[in-house]
Amino acid sequence: MISALNRLVDLVEEHLAEEIDVQALASELGTTEYHLRRMFSSLTGMPLSEYVRRRRMTVAAGDVVRGGADLLSIAVRYGYGSTEAFGRAFRAVHGAGPRDVRRDGGPLRTQPRLRIRLTVEGSTPMDTRLIDRPAFRLVGHAARVPLVHQGVNPHILRHITALPQEAHLRLKALGDTEPAGLLQVSDGVDPDGTEGSELTYLHGVAVSRETATPDDLDAIEVPAGTWAVFRTAGAHPQALQTTWAATATEWFPSNPWRLRPGPSIVTILERADDFSTATCELWLPVEPA
Known part of the structure; x- marks a missing residue:
C-alpha cells in the first residue's frame, strides 16, 4: 500500500495540469480507488483533491512570479478555463491573488512533494479479529452530519441527546444480531475523508434480514462480507480515534486486506458513567487486497 500511495504521488506530479x-x-496497482483515497487522506491528513490543488498552485506560483506569460496562459496551462477560476484557487492556497504575487513576489505557501514512508513501532499490538457476516440491516435514527476528525462531534451529540430514553430502550430490544448493542454508524463517508464533508450518522442496532423494520425507523442494508474488528479501551473518544488512525498507519499496510465501501460501526462494550472512558469495538468492512 505504501508503494501504491507513492506511485499516486508520482502520478500527481506527472499530470499536474490534467485530471x-x-x-x-488503482486497477493497475491491484487495489480500489475507494481504498487508495481513504488511505491517502488517513496517512497525510488531507484529501487527495486538496493535495493536488496545493501542488498545482505551488508549481504555478513559479510561473506567476517569473513572468514571461500572461495570467490567462498560465491559468490554461494548469487546467483552468479563466483567470477568475485560477485566481480563486491560487488565493485559497497562497492567501493572495496572482496579480498581487506577480507584483510583490509573495506571499507564497509551498506544498512540498510528499514521500510516504511506513514506520512500524511494533510495541503496541492491535487487538483485532476478522469475522465473516451474512447480510444484515442497521436500523435506528439517522441524520446527515458533517465529518469531524478530532474530539466529540457536536452534531452527532445533539442528534443522540435529542432522542428520548424510550427510543434507546426500544432500539436495544430490537437488536438481534452482531454487532451487538447500541451502535454508532457512519455511512456514505467521503473517500477523501474531507473535514466538514457530509455523512449519514445512524444511532441504532443491527438486526437480521428476516427481522421486520418498523416504518418510523431509518434503515441501512448491509451486504454479506468480511469485517475487521478492532477493540480499543481508554479515554473516550480519543482512544477510539487513535485506533481508527492506526488502522491506516499500521494495520492495513501490514496486512493483506483493504477497505471496501460500506458503513463503519462502533459499539460501546463498557463505559464510565460520564463517558470519559470506554471500551469499544470498531467494525470496518474489508476485502482481500
Whole structure:
C-alpha cells in the first residue's frame, strides 16, 4: 500500500495540469480507488483533491512570479478555463491573488512533494479479529452530519441527546444480531475523508434480514462480507480515534486486506458513567487486497 500511495504521488506530479485517473491507477496497482483515497487522506491528513490543488498552485506560483506569460496562459496551462477560476484557487492556497504575487513576489505557501514512508513501532499490538457476516440491516435514527476528525462531534451529540430514553430502550430490544448493542454508524463517508464533508450518522442496532423494520425507523442494508474488528479501551473518544488512525498507519499496510465501501460501526462494550472512558469495538468492512 505504501508503494501504491507513492506511485499516486508520482502520478500527481506527472499530470499536474490534467485530471488524474485515480481509478485506472488503482486497477493497475491491484487495489480500489475507494481504498487508495481513504488511505491517502488517513496517512497525510488531507484529501487527495486538496493535495493536488496545493501542488498545482505551488508549481504555478513559479510561473506567476517569473513572468514571461500572461495570467490567462498560465491559468490554461494548469487546467483552468479563466483567470477568475485560477485566481480563486491560487488565493485559497497562497492567501493572495496572482496579480498581487506577480507584483510583490509573495506571499507564497509551498506544498512540498510528499514521500510516504511506513514506520512500524511494533510495541503496541492491535487487538483485532476478522469475522465473516451474512447480510444484515442497521436500523435506528439517522441524520446527515458533517465529518469531524478530532474530539466529540457536536452534531452527532445533539442528534443522540435529542432522542428520548424510550427510543434507546426500544432500539436495544430490537437488536438481534452482531454487532451487538447500541451502535454508532457512519455511512456514505467521503473517500477523501474531507473535514466538514457530509455523512449519514445512524444511532441504532443491527438486526437480521428476516427481522421486520418498523416504518418510523431509518434503515441501512448491509451486504454479506468480511469485517475487521478492532477493540480499543481508554479515554473516550480519543482512544477510539487513535485506533481508527492506526488502522491506516499500521494495520492495513501490514496486512493483506483493504477497505471496501460500506458503513463503519462502533459499539460501546463498557463505559464510565460520564463517558470519559470506554471500551469499544470498531467494525470496518474489508476485502482481500
